[in-house]
Amino acid sequence: MDWDKLRIFHAVADAGSLTHAGDVLHLSQSAVSRQIRSLEDSLSVTLFHRHARGLILTEQGELLFDATKSMVKRLDAAAARIRDSEDEVFGELRVTTTTGFGTLWLAPRLPALYAKYPSLKIDLMLEERVLDLPMREADVAIRMKEPSQADLIRRRLMNIRMRLYATPEYLEQAGMPATMADFAQHRLICQNTGAAQVAAGASLVQQLMAFDIPSTLTVNNYFGVLQGVLSHLGIGVLPDYLTEDFPKLVRVLPDVESGEVPVFLAYPEELRQSKRVAAFRDFVTEEIFAYRKRQRVAAEGED
CATH class of the missing domain: 3.40.190.10 (Periplasmic binding protein-like II)
Structure with a gap:
């Protein structure tokens, strides 16, 4: 299939007009029209319904337009990556x-x-x-x-651990647990052990669940766990990197934490x-x- 004809088709479909597409492509209306007719002949289909108010894509035209949109997007992305050889960072x-x-x-x-x-x-x-x-x-x-x-370049950024945190307001109301057994008097907020998460976090949650905890709130990500903790609902299992941005959180049972979780940054070679x-x-x-x-x-x- 002739790419030049596809490029002209895409411009016409995007503009909805032969005249406007010609302006964008710097071609005459008649030249654009000839290319569209040639493309329709080569495909043995009608790509546009023509009427006084402009052009409307046929069902076959819609299919082809979806394909050309994807092609244009990929070409734009490729062009942006090529321009990455310049000093300016953009795209x-x-x-x-x-x-x-x-x-x-x-x-x-x-x-x-x-x-x-x-x-x-x-x-x-x-x-x-x-x-x-x-x-x-x-x-x-x-x-x-x-x-x-x-074929990936990878860099280890840091190690994190899952620890127990609560708000001062919750602890003032419910008390500070001194041992794991004291969780029988508290609500635990954590990710469900069946949810996608790091193995170290899941292992800590399983360890906590072994105690007789009367009430729990499970969420499928740590953002939800944090919101539950900030709402004073209970004691949450959260990553330790939160302490800088949420300094009012109080660490509960300082000796209890998960194993180290490595954080990696990676990108293709x-x-x-x-x-x-x-x-x-x-x-x-x-x-x-x-x-x-x-x-x-x-x-x-x-x-």
Whole structure:
């Protein structure tokens, strides 16, 4: 199929007019019309219904327009990646991470990234499903375990642990538990052990559930768990990186925590030279370095 004819068809379908498409393409109306007729002849279909108010796509035309829209989008994305060889950072960057980390840690820090690169367009995809980076379902991933896919560049960002937190208001009303057995007097807020989550967090929840806990609230992501805790509903199992942004949370049973959970940033080998990926990678790395430094200073101040 002739790409030039498809390009002209796409412009006509997008504009709904031969004249307007000709203006965009810098072609005469008659030249545009000839190309559309030639395409229709080659496909043996009618692509447009013609009437005095303009052009309307036929069912076959709609199918072809869907295809050309996808082609144009991919070409635009390819052109943006090619332009990444320049110094300017701009264009779309598709980032995937978990709902909890994306909403509670990453999103609140993005204003600083946009301030540095105002032409950047981030498509943040928050879900527990692991997207396929080599198949380009996303450009960059932040994951709570080391990626196993081949042809990925990966960087370990930090380690986190799941711990127990509550609000001062809840603890004033319900009391501070001194042992795990005291959970019999409290409500536990956590992810359901059947929900997609890190194994260390699920293991801690299973350990807690072994006690006679009369009331629970289970949510399928840590953002929901946090909202339950902030609403003074009970004691929540939450990642320790929350303590900086929510300093009023009180840690409960300081000796109880999950094993370490590694956090990795990964992207395909083919994006090694991408300016957008490099800008995002360096930004996240700097933010985590600064966070860890503040945590060390705070810990030294407590000694």
